[in-house]
Amino acid sequence: MTEVFINSKFKGEVDDPKKFVDSIIEERRKGNLSYNVNVVYDEESDLINVDCSKGRLVRPLIVVKNGKPTLTDKHISQLEKGEIEWEDLLKQGVIEYLDAAEEENAYVAFFEHELTPEHTHLEIHPLSLLGLTASLVPYGNFSHAVRIAIGSKNQKQAIGFYASNFAVRMDMDVNLLHYPQTPLVRSIMYDIADYDKHPSGQNIVVAVMSYKGYNIEDAIVINKGSVDRGFGRSSYFRPAVSEELRYAGGLTDEICIPDKDIKGYKSEVDYRHLEEEGVIYPEAKVAEGDVLIGKTSPPRFLSSMDEYNLTSNIRRESSVSLKHGEHGVVDFVLLTENGEGNKLVQVRLRDLRIPEIGDKFTSRHGQKGVIGMLVPHSDMPFTASGITPDLCFSPHGIPSRMTISHLIEMVGAKVGALAGRRIEGTTFTAEPEKALREELKRLGFRDNGTETMYNGETGEQMLAKVYIGNMFYLKLKHMVANKLHARARGPIQLLTRQPTEGRAKEGGLRLGEMEKDTFVAHGASLLLKERFDSDKTLVPVCEQCGLLAVFNEYKNKMYCPVCGDNVEINTVEISYAFKLMLDEFKSLGVYPKIELKDKF
Amino acid sequence: MVETIFKSFKGKLPDKILDDVRENLPSKITKDKVKKILEQVKKEFDEMQVEAGESVGLVAAESIGEQGTQMTLNTFHYAGVAEMNVTVGLPRLIEILDGRKTLSTPMMEVYLKPPYNKGKDIKKIALSIKETKLDDLSAEFSINIADLIVEVVINQKTLELMGLDMKDVVKAVEKGMKDAEVKAKGDAIIIKPGKEEGIQELYKLKEKIKEIHIGGIKGVKQVLPVRRGEEFIIITAGSNLKVAFDKEYVDEERTTTNNIHEVAEVLGIEAARQTIINEVLKVIENQGLNIDKRHMMLVADMMCNTGTIKGITRYGVVSRxxxxxxxxxxxxxxxxxxxxxxxxxxxxxxxxxxxxxxxxxxxxxxxxxxxxxxxx
Incomplete structure (x- = not known):
């Protein structure tokens, strides 16, 4: 007797477990049971588990009977004509979904020609074992799995043609590639996902060679001529939003050019781009500090007492302006109203991003790198047929990473470019490398993909043959323009008087604990003090009680709040953070007494 | 002659350096040259000394710590050494520097005095070191409910291998079970509890009897005789230096343990300091790293300079x-x-x-x- 469980709950027993399981599967294929039902017979513990609960991962497979797939050519032609659909195949029991448990008892063939009478299922396509982005890597079965994972992760960060209605959208922080192309070497996933409608890269000529050491450590050297002709050009869009809010007491915000007597008025120059309604005009060039939307708000805390107070009745400035380091061109201005009927203004900013040193690019094989140098077209090496590469990729990136798919794509795309066709590069079912090489030979090139190249500056022939071919390259959204940051002086935090943190706040670059240790190890004691001087302050200390005293600037006198003004008070230089800590000690009820001593 | 020159440098240079120079001198050498050499050595030695105000502690910490970050990644690759599982890598380093009392894998390297170290009867010696409980000797444990007694059938082969006979076992069990009546009957031992007890208690008693110590060193769970150079030594899992030193065939001068606290207790704090240095060096060499020994010496000094071992934790060194x-x-x-x-x-x-x-x-x-x- 075999116990039967439905969704892990005991339901009863059966005499012939195999027959029982087979009958369930049979009924499911006939359509009498839902295709969501899965059944598994565990011979070891002699129990049957029928599962139809939610949350299981299931995957479709072609049912195989007597070594022959039940999916026939007739089905295919019917599908092509649109006579039947996927659902129909499910109903006919040609395709069924297996969950992780039932898969244990299945024998799945990878390819149709591998089928034997023992097989129970056939993979629809071997590619189905990969996800969407991993399927986009061509010749994936030639590279290390980790590299495919990195490659597919990189593709998600690529700049492309993300939506065809981009012109009327108000997206936050988006990039748009200027001349997107569809890859020459592709997998079937490109057609399934309609990649041609939203491509995100460009086909370029890549030479695997070093260039004056400017492509060491994963850097890449890019042809300035290619950049000038549009390679890797993109736009960066960022919207600014402001609305007229209503406050209690009938007060509202007002979008306008602020009056000069307003609280927090910037300077006249900052408002120069605003038109009469207080909103900037399209195609205005704006830089740091410029106002995009002028706005004033009512005073913050309005009470009855304040009505007699003239100064508090002034409206305050609340315009939207460009922050530190930002610049661009106004692309689009939208005047509308929000759900409550308040006036709403949206301004979209555009910034042209031409590839520069530090911008990140990648192929589809996890071979990412940043631009190390832009070389004038005239100085780039060239082949016998006069081709100059758009990009020089360092050969050191290959051996340790073993991204063979990267190399095959180069030959593949080269053949594609020369023969004028797209190359089928789907993982597991791609055009074989051998065929590509033969075709390349027929096209009049060396079949190993190398070519004789000449020094672009001297015209000398290079001793080594250079591996050169076409590739699909992607520009990634990490650009130096968004990250470049340095500071000498700048804003400090209110609490600690130490520099602010982060690029957005024009922050300092922290000299951390471990960095501090290096100064100590060198014995550079006074240099270390200087580095930590960012929050130094002069503090008067009462010599009698040892607490911090007060300096009255009006009277130019120091006094101790505890001992009065008839005590000796001396000033010492300490970090403000320490003064803060002493204050915290006091709040804990701990008395931090400072004893001063002459240094010399 | 030459020796007088060496004598004049005594105290100015460490004895170890003087010995090294003496050994490497050519047989025919003039007095003047020897003096010149020693003067040059003294000059170099003085130049190599740490200057006042050098932050030696921080440099030691950074030197060990920086390499330690490399170790974390490598740790998982080396796990077992010759049938015995040993903690290595970062976990072991942390264990040493924290001054832990209980190690995850305590170990001894037992050196033997001649003639025992020649390899003859090495298995027997090793087994006599291994802690043996009654459970290890028994072939069968049973409870006679009618008579309310516990019967233990002894495996005679193991007994013979251990070099014991039934009398020894009876004696050991008697020692372990204070008021029980113990008798040998054929291959079996019959234990009758002193008081009349119920079956429940008898079961508990049975479990207790299993744990009775018969022979060997308490705490030594595993033994492994290994050949090292010309002689045989015994590596043990589990450590008990004090008892091991009592065995007449154990060479007290060379036998070591990796338990720092045990070394401090048995051999004193100086030996413990040296053990810390050796154990840290072992970890570092095992990982293929290269850290100057002097950094470890400083750390070991800090841990031991109070006379007891203090770990580098908030309860140990830092609290001082x-x-x-x-x-x-x-x-x-x-x-x-x-x-x-x-x-x-x-x-x-x-x-x-x-x-x-x-x-x-x-x-x-x-x-x-x-x-x-x-x-x-």
């Missing part, structure tokens, strides 16, 4: 710092501030951390010396 602020800057600050406030502790701001906090020059390197002038 004189500065409140320095202690507070390393883990549990509030605890240190409060307890300092209760007794009115005073911080003289003499070390690095406090001065960094106050933004004052730290008293190392260029910050150490001060100018002394007479006030007029």
């Amino acid at each position: 710092k004189s500065s409140v602020l320095a202690r507070a800057s390393f883990e549990t600050p509030i605890k240190h501030i409060i307890s300092a406030a209760l007794v009115g502790e005073r911080d003289n701001l003499t070390s690095v951390v406090e001065n960094v906090m106050l933004n004052q020059p730290v008293p190392v390197g260029t910050g150490l010396p001060g100018l002394i002038t007479k006030a007029k």
Whole structure:
């Protein structure tokens, strides 16, 4: 007797477990049971588990009977004509979904020609074992799995043609590639996902060679001529939003050019781009500090007492302006109203991003790198047929990473470019490398993909043959323009008087604990003090009680709040953070007494 | 002649260096040359010495710590060494430097006195070191419910291998079970509890009897005879140095353990210091790293200079710092501030951390010396 469980709950027993399981599967294929039902017979513990609960991962497979797939050519032609659909195949029991448990008892063939009478299922396509982005890597079965994972992760960060209605959208922080192309070497996933409608890269000529050491450590050297002709050009869009809010007491915000007597008025120059309604005009060039939307708000805390107070009745400035380091061109201005009927203004900013040193690019094989140098077209090496590469990729990136798919794509795309066709590069079912090489030979090139190249500056022939071919390259959204940051002086935090943190706040670059240790190890004691001087302050200390005293600037006198003004008070230089800590000690009820001593 | 020159350098140079020079001198050498050589050695030796104000502690910490980050990644690759599982890598390093009392894998290297170290009967010696419980000897345990007795059938083969006979076993069981009546009957031993007891208690008794110590060294769970050079030694899992030294065939001069606290207890704190150095070096060499021995020596000195082993933790070395602020800057600050406030502790701001906090020059390197002038 075999116990039967439905969704892990005991339901009863059966005499012939195999027959029982087979009958369930049979009924499911006939359509009498839902295709969501899965059944598994565990011979070891002699129990049957029928599962139809939610949350299981299931995957479709072609049912195989007597070594022959039940999916026939007739089905295919019917599908092509649109006579039947996927659902129909499910109903006919040609395709069924297996969950992780039932898969244990299945024998799945990878390819149709591998089928034997023992097989129970056939993979629809071997590619189905990969996800969407991993399927986009061509010749994936030639590279290390980790590299495919990195490659597919990189593709998600690529700049492309993300939506065809981009012109009327108000997206936050988006990039748009200027001349997107569809890859020459592709997998079937490109057609399934309609990649041609939203491509995100460009086909370029890549030479695997070093260039004056400017492509060491994963850097890449890019042809300035290619950049000038549009390679890797993109736009960066960022919207600014402001609305007229209503406050209690009938007060509202007002979008306008602020009056000069307003609280927090910037300077006249900052408002120069605003038109009469207080909103900037399209195609205005704006830089740091410029106002995009002028706005004033009512005073913050309005009470009855304040009505007699003239100064508090002034409206305050609340315009939207460009922050530190930002610049661009106004692309689009939208005047509308929000759900409550308040006036709403949206301004979209555009910034042209031409590839520069530090911008990140990648192929589809996890071979990412940043631009190390832009070389004038005239100085780039060239082949016998006069081709100059758009990009020089360092050969050191290959051996340790073993991204063979990267190399095959180069030959593949080269053949594609020369023969004028797209190359089928789907993982597991791609055009074989051998065929590509033969075709390349027929096209009049060396079949190993190398070519004789000449020094672009001297015209000398290079001793080594250079591996050169076409590739699909992607520009990634990490650009130096968004990250470049340095500071000498700048804003400090209110609490600690130490520099602010982060690029957005024009922050300092922290000299951390471990960095501090290096100064100590060198014995550079006074240099270390200087580095930590960012929050130094002069503090008067009462010599009698040892607490911090007060300096009255009006009277130019120091006094101790505890001992009065008839005590000796001396000033010492300490970090403000320490003064803060002493204050915290006091709040804990701990008395931090400072004893001063002459240094010399 | 030459020896007099060496004598004149005694005290100026360490004996080890003098010996090295002496050994490497060519047989025919003039007095003058020897003197010149020694003077040059002295000069080089003085130049290599650490200068006043050098932050040796921090450099030691960085030197070990930086390499330690490399170790984390490699740790998983080396796990077992010759049938015995040993903690290596970062976990072991942490264990040593924390001064843990209980190790995850205590071990001994038992050296034997001649003639025992020649390899004859090495298995027998090894087995006699291994802790044997009655359970290890027994072939069968049974409870006779009718008579309320426990019967243990002894495996005679193991018994023979151990070099024991039934009398020894009976004696050991008698020692282990104070008021029970123990008798040998054929291959079996019959244990009758002193008091009349129920079946429940008898079951508990049975479990207790299994744990009775028959022979070997307590705590030694596994033994492995290994050939090292010309002789045989025994590596053990589990460590008990004190008892091991009592065995007449154990060479007390060379036998070691990896348990620092045991070494400190049996051989004294100096030996413990050396053990710390050796154990840390073992880990580092095992990982293929190269750290100067002197860093470990400094760390070991810090851990041992009170006479007892203090780990580099907030309860050990750090708790001995004189500065409140320095202690507070390393883990549990509030605890240190409060307890300092209760007794009115005073911080003289003499070390690095406090001065960094106050933004004052730290008293190392260029910050150490001060100018002394007479006030007029």
